[in-house]
Amino acid sequence: MLGVKTAALPASLRRTNQRTVISLLLRLGTASRADLAKAAGLSQPTAGKITTELLRLGVLQEAGSSSDLNSNGDGTATRLGRPGQMLRLDAMHPRFLAIELGVTETKLAALPVAVKLKDDWDFEFPTPKSPEAWLAALRSAAAEVNPQGLWGILISVPGIVDEQESRVLFSPNLHWLEKANLPAMVKTIWNLPVLLVQEIRALALGQLTAEPDGEDFLLIDFGQGVGGAVVLEGELFSHPIPLSGEFGHTPVAGNRRICGCGAIGCLETLVSERGLLESFSADAQSRGRTGSRPSWKTLAARVTEAGLDPWLREALESTARVVAGALNVLGVRRLVMTGKLVELPSCASFLSSEIKKGAMWGRFGEIGCQTAPHRRAAGLVAAGIDRIVLPADEDAAAAQRQGVGINPP
Amino acid sequence: MLGVKTAALPASLRRTNQRTVISLLLRLGTASRADLAKAAGLSQPTAGKITTELLRLGVLQEAGSSSDLNSNGDGTATRLGRPGQMLRLDAMHPRFLAIELGVTETKLAALPVAVKLKDDWDFEFPTPKSPEAWLAALRSAAAEVNPQGLWGILISVPGIVDEQESRVLFSPNLHWLEKANLPAMVKTIWNLPVLLVQEIRALALGQLTAEPDGEDFLLIDFGQGVGGAVVLEGELFSHPIPLSGEFGHTPVAGNRRICGCGAIGCLETLVSERGLLESFSADAQSRGRTGSRPSWKTLAARVTEAGLDPWLREALESTARVVAGALNVLGVRRLVMTGKLVELPSCASFLSSEIKKGAMWGRFGEIGCQTAPHRRAAGLVAAGIDRIVLPADEDAAAAQRQGVGINPP
DNA sequence: CTCTTTCCTTAACAAAGTTCATATAATAGC
DNA sequence: GCTATTATATGAACTTTGTTAAGGAAAGAG
Numbered sequence: 001m002l003g004v005k006t007a008a009l010p011a012s013l014r015r016t017n018q019r020t021v022i023s024l025l026l027r028l029g030t031a032s033r034a035d036l037a038k039a040a041g042l043s044q045p046t047a048g049k050i051t052t053e054l055l056r057l058g059v060l061q062e063a064g065s066s067s068d069l070n071s072n073g074d075g076t077a078t079r080l081g082r083p084g085q086m087l088r089l090d091a092m093h094p095r096f097l098a099i100e101l102g103v104t105e106t107k108l109a110a111l112p113v114a115v116k117l118k119d120d121w122d123f124e125f126p127t128p129k130s131p132e133a134w135l136a137a138l139r140s141a142a143a144e145v146n147p148q149g150l151w152g153i154l155i156s157v158p159g160i161v162d163e164q165e166s167r168v169l170f171s172p173n174l175h176w177l178e179k180a181n182l183p184a185m186v187k188t189i190w191n192l193p194v195l196l197v198q199e200i201r202a203l204a205l206g207q208l209t210a211e212p213d214g215e216d217f218l219l220i221d222f223g224q225g226v227g228g229a230v231v232l233e234g235e236l237f238s239h240p241i242p243l244s245g246e247f248g249h250t251p252v253a254g255n256r257r258i259c260g261c262g263a264i265g266c267l268e269t270l271v272s273e274r275g276l277l278e279s280f281s282a283d284a285q286s287r288g289r290t291g292s293r294p295s296w297k298t299l300a301a302r303v304t305e306a307g308l309d310p311w312l313r314e315a316l317e318s319t320a321r322v323v324a325g326a327l328n329v330l331g332v333r334r335l336v337m338t339g340k341l342v343e344l345p346s347c348a349s350f351l352s353s354e355i356k357k358g359a360m361w362g363r364f365g366e367i368g369c370q371t372a373p374h375r376r377a378a379g380l381v382a383a384g385i386d387r388i389v390l391p392a393d394e395d396a397a398a399a400q401r402q403g404v405g406i407n408p409p
Numbered sequence: 410m411l412g413v414k415t416a417a418l419p420a421s422l423r424r425t426n427q428r429t430v431i432s433l434l435l436r437l438g439t440a441s442r443a444d445l446a447k448a449a450g451l452s453q454p455t456a457g458k459i460t461t462e463l464l465r466l467g468v469l470q471e472a473g474s475s476s477d478l479n480s481n482g483d484g485t486a487t488r489l490g491r492p493g494q495m496l497r498l499d500a501m502h503p504r505f506l507a508i509e510l511g512v513t514e515t516k517l518a519a520l521p522v523a524v525k526l527k528d529d530w531d532f533e534f535p536t537p538k539s540p541e542a543w544l545a546a547l548r549s550a551a552a553e554v555n556p557q558g559l560w561g562i563l564i565s566v567p568g569i570v571d572e573q574e575s576r577v578l579f580s581p582n583l584h585w586l587e588k589a590n591l592p593a594m595v596k597t598i599w600n601l602p603v604l605l606v607q608e609i610r611a612l613a614l615g616q617l618t619a620e621p622d623g624e625d626f627l628l629i630d631f632g633q634g635v636g637g638a639v640v641l642e643g644e645l646f647s648h649p650i651p652l653s654g655e656f657g658h659t660p661v662a663g664n665r666r667i668c669g670c671g672a673i674g675c676l677e678t679l680v681s682e683r684g685l686l687e688s689f690s691a692d693a694q695s696r697g698r699t700g701s702r703p704s705w706k707t708l709a710a711r712v713t714e715a716g717l718d719p720w721l722r723e724a725l726e727s728t729a730r731v732v733a734g735a736l737n738v739l740g741v742r743r744l745v746m747t748g749k750l751v752e753l754p755s756c757a758s759f760l761s762s763e764i765k766k767g768a769m770w771g772r773f774g775e776i777g778c779q780t781a782p783h784r785r786a787a788g789l790v791a792a793g794i795d796r797i798v799l800p801a802d803e804d805a806a807a808a809q810r811q812g813v814g815i816n817p818p
Numbered sequence: 819c820t821c822t823t824t825c826c827t828t829a830a831c832a833a834a835g836t837t838c839a840t841a842t843a844a845t846a847g848c
Numbered sequence: 849g850c851t852a853t854t855a856t857a858t859g860a861a862c863t864t865t866g867t868t869a870a871g872g873a874a875a876g877a878g
Contacts, residue, residue, distance in 0.1 A: 013834060034856055043836055048857060065843090081855025082843040170773070216648070218738075228738055232648070239625070239641070243770055244740025251730050251767040253662050262772055321660050322734050329627075329637055329735045331653025358660040361652055363671055364579070422865060443825055452867055457826065474874090475825095490824025491874040 014050070015390050017042060021050050022059065022385060023212045025089050026114075030063050032084025051087055057389060059113050061090040089114035096388075097145060097190070098380045099138075099155045100199075102127060103173045103224040106134065110145055115381040117210045119374050131180035135188070142189050152193040152388040153186055154380040158225060161198040162242045168196070169242065172260030173224050197383045200227030200245045204236050205382045206375025207336055215334045215368070218326060220247060222339030226268045228323075230330060247326070248272065252318045267322055270315040273340055279311045296340065303344050316351050323351075324358030333361040334368040342371045423459070424799050426451060430459050431468065431794060432621045434498050435523075439472050441493025460496055466798060468522050470499040498523035505797075506554060506599070507789045508547075508564045509608075511536060512582045512633040515543070519554055524790040526619045528783050540589035544597070551598050561602040561797040562595055563789040567634060570607040571651045577605070578651065581669030582633050606792045609636030609654045613645050614791045615784025616745055624743045624777070627735060629656060631748035635677045637732075639739060656735070657681065661727045676731055679724040682749055692720045705749065712753050725760050732760075733767030742770040743777040751780045 020040045025031060028039070037047035054060045063086040094110035100121070107121035123141050128134045159171025159178075168177040183194035197205075204219045208231050220228045226248030230237045237244060248268030249261050257269035257278075269275045273296065280302070281294035303312070323335065335355060342348040352369035356362040429449045434440060440448070446456035463469045475492040503519035509530070516530035532550050537543045568580025568587075577586040592603035606614075613628045617640050629637045635657030639646045646653060657677030658670050666678035666687075678684045682705065689711070690703035712721070732744065744764065751757040761778035765771045 017834090032856070044856075045837090045858065046835060049834090078845075079855075080845055080853075082845095082857080084856055230738070232646075237641075239740035241740050241742060241770070243742070243773075244738065246737045246740075246769040247734075249769045250734035250737050253727065253730060261769070263766070318662065321662060325656075325659035325731050325734050326738045328655045328659050329639065329653065329738070331648035331650050331655070333650060333652070357672070360655040360658045360670070361650070364652075426866090441825075453826065454828085454868090455866055458865090487876080488824075489822075489876060491826080493825055 017046070017050055018054060018390055019386065021047070021054065022089065023209075025060070025087065026209055027212050030086045030088040032086055034084050036087070055087075058090060058093070058095075059385065059389060060087050061092060062086070063088045093149045094146070095149065095151045096381055096384045097147075097150055097153045097192075098377050099153065100376055101134075101155055101157050101174075101177075103158060106137070108141055108145070109377060110150070111377055111381050113381065113385065115209075115378050117206070117375055117378050119377045121377075127174070130176055131185060135185050138186070139189055147190050147192070150190070150192055152195060152384055153190055154195050154197060154384045155182060155186070156199045156202040156376050156380055157182070157196050158199045158223075158227075160242060160246065161196050163196055163198065163201075163238075164242075166194065166196045170261070193388050195380075195384060195387055197380055198227075198229075198242070198245070199376070200229045201236060201238075202376045202379035202383065203227075203338060203374060204229035204231055204379065206377070206379030207231070207372055208234075208236060209378040209382050210372070210375055216332050217334040217336050217368075218323070218330065218332050219336045219338065219372075220323065221374075222271055222337070222341035223273065225272055228326065230332065232330070232332075247322070250322050252322070255318070267319060271319050271341055276312075276315070276341065279315065283309060283311045300344055303346070308346060308350060312347075313350070316347065317354055320351055320354030321358055323355050327355070327359040327361065327367070331361075333359070333365065335370070337369070337371050338374055426455070426459055427463060427799055428795065430456070430463065431498065432618075434469070434496065435618055436621050439495045439497040441475060441495055443493050445496070464496075467499060467502070467504075468794065468798060469496050470501060471495070472497045502558045503555070504558065504560045505790055505793045506556075506559055506562045506601075507786050508562065509785055510543075510564055510566050510583075510586075512567060515546070517550055517554070518786060519559070520786055520790050522790065522794065524618075524787050526615070526784055526787050528786045530786075536583070539585055540594060544594050547595070548598055556599050556601070559599070559601055561604060561793055562599055563604050563606060563793045564591060564595070565606050565608045565611040565785050565789055566591075567608045567632075567636075569652055569655065570605050572605055572607065572610075573651075575603065575605045579670070602797050604789075604793060604796055606789055607636075607638075607651070607654070608785070609638045610645060610647075611785045611788035611792065612636075612747060612783060613638035613640055613788065615786070615788030616640070616781055617643075617645060618787040618791050619781070619784055625741050626743040626745050626777075627732070627739065627741050628745045628747065628781075629732065630783075631680055631746070631750035632682065634681055637735065639741065641739070641741070656731070659731050661731070664727070676728060680728050680750060685721075685724070685750065688720045688724065692718060709753055712755070717755060717759060721756075722759070725756060726763055729760055729763030730767055732764050736764070736768040736770065736776070740770075742768070742774065744779070746778065746780050747783055 017040065021036055024036055024039050028035070033047050033051050034044060036051065037044045040047065051060060065083040065085055091112045091114035093112055095113055096111050098109050098111050100107040104127055105124050106127045107124040109120065109122045123144060125137050125141060128137055157168055157171070157177060158174060160169045162169055166183045168182065171177045182196060186194045200221055203221050207217070207219055216232050218228060218230050220226070227245050228247030229245040249259065249263065249266045251263070251265045252267050252270060255265040255270060257275070258264055259266035259269050270279065277294050277296065277299060280299045284294060308316070327333065327335065337348060337351065342351070348371050355369060356367045359367050361367055426449065430445055433445055433448050437444070442456050442460050443453060445460065446453045449456065460469060472495040475495055500521045500523035502521055504522055505520050507518050507520050509516040513536055514533050515536045516533040518529065518531045532553060534546050534550060537546055566577055566580070566586060567583060569578045571578055575592045577591065580586045591605060595603045609630055612630050616626070616628055625641050627637060627639050629635070636654050637656030638654040658668065658672065658675045660672070660674045661676050661679060664674040664679060667673055668675035668678050679688065686703050686705065686708060689708045693703060717725070736742065736744065746757060746760065751760070757780050764778060765776045768776050770776055
């Protein structure tokens with residue numbers, strides 16, 4: 001018989017363990033097989049097999065023996081016994097081209113597996129208003145990228161994305177995406193696997209990468225839109241219907257603004273960048289100050305100087321109620337906030353205190369509220385490793401790599 | 410070597426498949442091993458092994474051969490080939506004593522594995538106001554229960570429950586529970602495993618039992634309190650922190666009522682039974698009708714006659730906003746509502762239409778809103794099967810059964 | 819009475835993890 | 849400098865779980 005598809009345990013156990021090892025190396029930086037076995041709760045033989053595989057795939061690289069590192073002058077007492085072969089995530093070869101397709105800017109960076117935790121883009125250009133123009137701009141940026149050794153293209157997209165089908169379903173602030181076939185377009189430049197990742201999910205994955213063993217959390221980003229994503233039991237929550245995290249489109253009592261999504265009264269119309277500026281401008285006019293044109297800068301200045309004006313206070317209170325409701329339903333007690341809004345002075349702390357009042361857990365213990373930088377790039381790479389390098393089906397993986405560029409040594 | 414704990418795959422795969430088979434039988438009623446294999450996507454040998462085990466445990470019972478059933482007069486063409494041995498969930502032996510510990514009533518029923526989908530209690534008594542009185546009342550009810558063959562006691566409890574530790578953490582409407590050690594108390598009557606299940610979770614599990622392959626849903630119950638629980642990817646969502654589903658304690662803008670939980674403005678103070686009656690009474694007074702004492706009956710009459718008064722309309726709108734927010738965050742598009750509120754005329758339909766307006770998915774497709782009866786008993790049995798009959802650790806199972814009453818034939 | 823069809827079980831095997839044992843490479847002690 | 853100790857990495861044997869392949873059992877069809 002020839003090439004019969006042989007039996008397999010349905011659950012992709014091996015894959016789970018591979019991911020555990022990668023996540024451990026993200027945290028530890030460098031570790032021996034024995035360290036990994038201990039930390040992952042696996043036996044040494046299993047850890048050995050897994051690392052062998054990851055080395056073959058090019059995800060890991062060797063980093064000398066532990067004695068080399070220890071003898072490097074620092075005073076740590078060298079341990080007894082045979083030193084381990086240290087391993088780390090590969091930082092030598094750029095493996096992914098990450099693209100942030102933002103409402104106003106498009107940014108690019110070529111990233112290795114060992115990605116930096118904070119975004120750091122190589123090139124950027126203003127996002128044009130049509131698919132063709134965007135592709136043209138991307139094509140000229142492409143000249144600066146060496147596609148040698150790349151495994152895939154990762155694109156962060158605002159709005160609602162069907163990540164399985166790589167289609168943008170809905171993007172209120174960038175409507176032309178809905179009709180474009182991004183993967184096909186990008187493949188005319190680089191013939192590599194292309195992965196679309198919903199922006200808010202990339203951010204959450206990035207946060208998860210940065211703190212892999214932090215507690216479960218809800219991440220909210222206040223940008224051009226307002227999104228939310230949840231990490232439950234150490235995993236980014238993914239629903240078959242690609243519609244989770246649409247935080248900003250929750251109705252707010254008394255709000256009559258029309259939202260890009262077609263509904264009336266969405267939270268987003270109050271606390272997106274545009275919404276905030278709109279309120280600020282209306283308020284400034286009512287205060288009789290029509291002089292300075294409302295911009296993010298003047299808004300920041302006003303907040304620094306006058307604190308939270310009533311309109312802003314109210315918007316934050318509404319936000320806090322929606323967030324508290326989400327925390328209550330989910331049973332999560334940690335919140336990570338990103339985006340421009342929480343960089344305004346005292347906004348983050350006011351939000352936090354309001355949320356703490358509204359969330360049930362606040363009556364038993366502490367609600368953890370923190371702000372964080374954007375970690376899109378780290379999130380994109382996490383998604384890329386997960387879906388391009390370690391796909392569920394080994395055959396599919398092979399097919400996707402076909403003639404494309406994974407180069408086992 | 411003697412009794413060395415041997416190797417095992419960490420994920421409890423077998424258990425998952427056992428549960429799949431049970432859930433299939435709940436839906437199909439009766440099926441052969443071959444049917445189950447096909448429906449569960451397992452191979453016939455595996456299905457055979459699993460059913461053998463479940464028969465040994467007493468979860469399943471044999472139900473004659475399919476030819477017997479078919480020849481029973483109905484006109485279905487008897488199929489070709491060897492008829493299958495039909496299997497069904499055991500309906501002969503009462504296996505669990507289910508207790509609904511409600512705020513006003515305590516109800517009991519002895520239930521077999523093949524539980525009815527709608528609640529149907531054998532005895533009930535008013536819930537006393539202290540642990541001792543409750544235990545005494547329970548003890549006298551116990552005379553009517555034959556403990557022969559019982560596997561465990563299942564108790565549905567309102568409030569926040571740590572189901573792992575079997576402790577009630579918080580129960581705003583039944584505060585004495587927080588200090589009582591229910592399992593220890595109950596074990597003085599029946600020396601059997603005792604399982605506490607959070608009321609809202611029992612309801613959601615019951616709904617899941619009734620429609621095991623319906624789409625993921627959010628269940629909301631409007632009773633003495635207001636709770637919510639989520640079924641994601643066919644599983645009741647459980648968080649390590651036992652605090653999910655606390656729907657009712659989300660703050661509502663403008664609401665100044667003081668809640669049993671200690672906070673101000675919780676949704677629950679508006680739409681719990683008590684909250685509704687309070688609003689109704691205030692409204693009646695303002696309309697100058699102090700005559701008829703406000704009761705659920707007069708409220709129902711008023712709604713039947715006058716439709717939704719503004720105060721009720723507003724309360725429902727607030728509820729709809731909170732629900733819509735939850736649906737948006739979770740990416741769920743199906744809602745199941747239970748409890749007294751949605752039995753009031755036109756309340757359920759008004760709620761549905763408001764929620765459809767606020768939930769993001771409503772702009773793409775249909776939000777499914779339905780009402781359902783309480784299915785606590787079914788949910789309790791599901792939890793009992795899961796945690797008493799099929800525990801993760803086979804040793805723990807054996808220990809828990811020790812000298813207690815699982816009788817393999 | 820034999821043939822076909824379907825059901826159930828036994829046998830052989832594959833995947834993935836575990837324990838146990840063994841080779842290897844350092845430091846520590848004499 | 850040689851041996852003892854300790855820690856790492858890997859090879860061998862076995863467990864769990866599930867899969868395909870093959871064979872016996874029970875019914876209707878010809």
